Amino acid sequence: MVTKTEETQLDRLENQVDNGGGGAWEYLCLVRKLKVRRSEKVLKHGLSILNDPKKRSSLGSEEWTLYEQVAIAAMDCQSLDVAKDCIKVLQKRFPESKRVGRLEAMLLEAKGSWAEAEKAYSSLLEDNPLDQVVLKRKVAIAKAQGDISGAIDCLNKYLETFMADHDAWRDLAEIYVSLQMYKQAVFCYEELILSQPTVPLYHLAYADVLYTLGGLENLQAAKKYYASTIDLTGGKNTRALLGICLCTSAIGQLAKGRSKDDKESPELQSLAVAALEKDYKQRAPEKLSLLTTALKSLKVSS
Amino acid sequence: MAEELVLDTPIRNWVLIPLSVVMVLIGVLRYFVSKLMRSFPVPDPKIVKEGQVVVRARNLRAGANFIPPKSFRARRFYFSNEENGLLHVPKGQAQNPQAQMFSDPNMAMDMMKKNLSMIIPQTLTFAWVNFFFSGFVAAKIPFPLTQRFRSMLQNGIDLSTVDVSYVSSRSWYFLNLFGLRGLFSLILGEENAMDDTQRMMQMGGFGFDPTKNLGAEKDSLDIIQHEWALPKFEHRAEAVLRKLVH
Numbered sequence: 001m002v003t004k005t006e007e008t009q010l011d012r013l014e015n016q017v018d019n020g021g022g023g024a025w026e027y028l029c030l031v032r033k034l035k036v037r038r039s040e041k042v043l044k045h046g047l048s049i050l051n052d053p054k055k056r057s058s059l060g061s062e063e064w065t066l067y068e069q070v071a072i073a074a075m076d077c078q079s080l081d082v083a084k085d086c087i088k089v090l091q092k093r094f095p096e097s098k099r100v101g102r103l104e105a106m107l108l109e110a111k112g113s114w115a116e117a118e119k120a121y122s123s124l125l126e127d128n129p130l131d132q133v134v135l136k137r138k139v140a141i142a143k144a145q146g147d148i149s150g151a152i153d154c155l156n157k158y159l160e161t162f163m164a165d166h167d168a169w170r171d172l173a174e175i176y177v178s179l180q181m182y183k184q185a186v187f188c189y190e191e192l193i194l195s196q197p198t199v200p201l202y203h204l205a206y207a208d209v210l211y212t213l214g215g216l217e218n219l220q221a222a223k224k225y226y227a228s229t230i231d232l233t234g235g236k237n238t239r240a241l242l243g244i245c246l247c248t249s250a251i252g253q254l255a256k257g258r259s260k261d262d263k264e265s266p267e268l269q270s271l272a273v274a275a276l277e278k279d280y281k282q283r284a285p286e287k288l289s290l291l292t293t294a295l296k297s298l299k300v301s302s
Numbered sequence: 303m304a305e306e307l308v309l310d311t312p313i314r315n316w317v318l319i320p321l322s323v324v325m326v327l328i329g330v331l332r333y334f335v336s337k338l339m340r341s342f343p344v345p346d347p348k349i350v351k352e353g354q355v356v357v358r359a360r361n362l363r364a365g366a367n368f369i370p371p372k373s374f375r376a377r378r379f380y381f382s383n384e385e386n387g388l389l390h391v392p393k394g395q396a397q398n399p400q401a402q403m404f405s406d407p408n409m410a411m412d413m414m415k416k417n418l419s420m421i422i423p424q425t426l427t428f429a430w431v432n433f434f435f436s437g438f439v440a441a442k443i444p445f446p447l448t449q450r451f452r453s454m455l456q457n458g459i460d461l462s463t464v465d466v467s468y469v470s471s472r473s474w475y476f477l478n479l480f481g482l483r484g485l486f487s488l489i490l491g492e493e494n495a496m497d498d499t500q501r502m503m504q505m506g507g508f509g510f511d512p513t514k515n516l517g518a519e520k521d522s523l524d525i526i527q528h529e530w531a532l533p534k535f536e537h538r539a540e541a542v543l544r545k546l547v548h
Contacts, residue, residue, distance in 0.1 A: 130345055161350060164357035190373050194365040195358075221370055224532035227539035228368075235539075235546040268536055271543035278547060 002034050010034060017045055024049055025059070025066075032069055039076035046070035047082065064090060071103055075110040083107055098124060102134060109137065114145055132162060139171070151175060166195040173205070182213045200232035204240055211247060216254050223247035227268065235275055244272040249298040307468060309442060317471055318440045321431065325478040326485065332423055333490050339415050352516060355381075355388045359519045367531035374528045382520045389520035424479075431475045432458075438471035439464070 002010075013027045024045040031042055046066055049055045056063055071086035087107055090100045105120035118141060124134050135158045142151035155172045162168065173188030189206035196202065207225035210218045226247060229240035248269040273295060280288045359381050366374050381389045436458055447455070447466045456464065458472035469477070 130347060130350055161347060162354055163351075164354045164361070187373075190369045190377075193368050194361045197365040197368045221532070224536060228532055228535035230539040231535050231542055235542045268540050268543070271540055271547060274547045275543050 002036060006030075006034055010036065014038070014041060017041075025055075028066065028069060032065075037076070039073040042069060042073035043077050043079060043082070046073065050086075064093060068099070068103065072106070075106055078110070080107070080110060083110065098127060098131075102131075102137075105134075106137065109141060109144075114141055117141060130161065132158075132165075135162075136168070139168075143175075148175060148179060164195070166192055169195070177205075177209065182209050185209050186213070198232065200229045200237065200240075203229045203232065204237065204243075207240070207243055211243065211250075214250075216251065219247050219251050219254065223251065223268075230272075238276065238279065241272045241276045241279075244269050245276070245295060245298055307439060307442075307464070309439065313438060313440060317435055317438050318474065321435065321440070321471065321474055322478055324427070325475070325482060326489075328423055328427055329482060329486050330489065332420075333486070336416070339418075356515055356519050359389055359523055363519075363523055363526055366526055366528050369530075370532075371528055371530055378523060378526075382523050387520070389516045389523065391516050428475070431472060435471035435475075439468045440471040440474045441469040443467045443469060 010027075010030055013023055013030060016022070017024050017027045018041075028042060028046055028049075031038055046069060049059070049066060050070060056066075059066060067086045067090050071083045071090070074080070074083035074086065084107060087100065087103050090097075090103065094100050101120070101124055105117050105124060108117035108120055118138070121134050121138055121141070125131060128134075135154070139151050139154040139158065142148075142154055152172065152175055155168055155175070159165070159168055159172065169188050169191045173185050173192065176182070176185035176188060186206070186209050189202060189209060192199075192202040193206060203225045207222045207229065210222035210225065223244060226240045226243035229237055230244070233240065235241070276291060276295075277288070280291050362374075362377055362381070369377075379387070381387050384390055439459065443455075445467065449466060451466050452462075454476075455466060455473045456468065456470045457476065459470045
């Protein structure tokens, strides 16, 4: 996770570099450290260092790391020629390296020659069957080809070993949601909540899936998770506020026959409505009428 | 001990300084040799998986109250049931690390390489120092010390009358052997420093059993009480919203 302070630091540095204030290398190091994806900038500033022999040689052995970083950024931007040049330099320097082999396979992948890339990755895996990057690239290939079930298989196999990797769980959850396999997605989101209980986005996504699944029990749980999202975000999340309203109305409809009323938090939804109205009044007054009609149709508006 | 011993300058030029220089050079040489011989071990899938299982079980334990009771029970069963739970280690199957070491020739090989790069040069230099420089008083430290330091500073000289602040050549060798770590980390980079003492500790600590970790994790997972925290969150959310609205 990139924290707020790190992000502001990164943005400040990026601004400085963009305006010719120097510090390109520090910027690239920070990008690498935080693992953020700003390929265009990396490509631009990285190349400016690499094309300047004096700056390049002053990096010492870090030069090769920069080549790798620029190559990956170039592939991300589809500047395949640049990537090819970088990889060629690295290949010359480290002829036997697996890391360079990985880059070459990625280049094949970027070109779209899936079969060849797949073959290259498989041969890399033979040497080291636990190479996380390569295993993840295979998932990416399957996804790029539109082979969603293949991607799910790959991810499941990956997670069987690396079951503490929450990024993979997140990817899997999103795939399951896109395929409307909500029960599986619920499991993945639970896993995400377990690994990072204070990230409100996971609570929100979990609540969304539970609401979609329907059924009284799931709806009640969904409402609770919307509530926790509100708590974690300080009530700033519009989606969670709307979720509370939707859940309350759906629960009301389902529980109509039964006399059991929602005794847990009767005030929550009226408060949510009030918060929504206030928020809309402040930030988008012209859309307030849309909100009130929508809430009225849910029969929750006071 | 009446008068001061006078140390000849040739002793400084031909014993003290050469000894230190040789020690540094040998350290650098050893670093490069061990770098050449180092092999990157292919991690064992089972061990990697066990580590990940432990992390995930720990997450479950820490965040248990954030998921519904049903999900928690399903997960706990998955981790710790007696048939095929991930954390359950069948009795007798717990691998003896000693046996594992012998069954895996790679591991033994690795240890050998490490030991070779450590022991051979050390014995050789020690023999060399012993042969050429035994019995010298090589240096004098500028402050007095108690008798207890005699064995440390005057190894190789069996004279009880010599003042303790004199350092014998063999002791100078030992002081260099263990004291040059800081210099190496300057020359060779922080993590590359040849760290003999640490390495010896590692050898002593060999025999760590990962299955114990699994068992401990299983026990703490078994006794955990699940109390869903989410109902409380509704009230907290109410409080948050109330503050926001008013």
